[in-house]
Amino acid sequence: MIDYMYPFWSFIISVILAQLIKPFIAYFRVHKFIPRLIVASGGMPSSHTAGVFGLCLSVGIQESFNSTAFAICLAFSFIVAYDAANVRYYAGKNIQLTKKILEDLSSNNEIVLDEPIYEEPIKEVLGHKWSEVVTGGIMGIIIALIIDLL
Numbered sequence: 366m367i368d369y370m371y372p373f374w375s376f377i378i379s380v381i382l383a384q385l386i387k388p389f390i391a392y393f394r395v396h397k398f399i400p401r402l403i404v405a406s407g408g409m410p411s412s413h414t415a416g417v418f419g420l421c422l423s424v425g426i427q428e429s430f431n432s433t434a435f436a437i438c439l440a441f442s443f444i445v446a447y448d449a450a451n452v453r454y455y456a457g458k459n460i461q462l463t464k465k466i467l468e469d470l471s472s473n474n475e476i477v478l479d480e481p482i483y484e485e486p487i488k489e490v491l492g493h494k495w496s497e498v499v500t501g502g503i504m505g506i507i508i509a510l511i512i513d514l515l
Contacts, residue, residue, distance in 0.1 A: 372423040372438075375509040379419035382508060383412035383501055407457065411449050411493045411501030417442040419505030426513050442502075450498045 368374075387402040390409045402408055421438040428434045493501070 369427075371427055371512065372420050375419040375423035375505070375512050376416045378512065379505040379508045380412045380416040383410050383415040383504055386410070387412075407493060407497075409493075409497045409500060410504050411446075411498045413449050414442075414446045414493075414498045414501035415505035415508070417445045417505065418502040419509040422506050422509040423513065426509070446498050446502060449493045449501075450495050 384403050387405065387408045387410075388399050391402055392398045394409075417438070421435070421442045424432070424438045425435040
């Protein structure tokens, strides 16, 4: 019997597990447990990439690696991976730079930054380094294989 939900479960489980291990990986890097990383974007591993690579492999296993569905998943998986490592990563870098400029401007006594927009909290980490993307992709592939074996 074919489980038509296998690709969906590969996606969901890959994303959830990638998010759940982020605080533990961060702990080994900075020696501090940060639970909020479970729901944060960015960091090691990329849950977006884990999810789409898990989805892609499971579609290939279930539908055939010569299917149109697999080709579509593969194309979108590469788009997501590229976006995670480039577009979102550099958007985060721009946010860091903007925050630093605002900090420097506010330290100048002549300039007053009293608009409400300057008080809003800004999230700096949006994207991933390529190592985080590759690790997420490998994780998604492994999870999809494990689920297929079950």
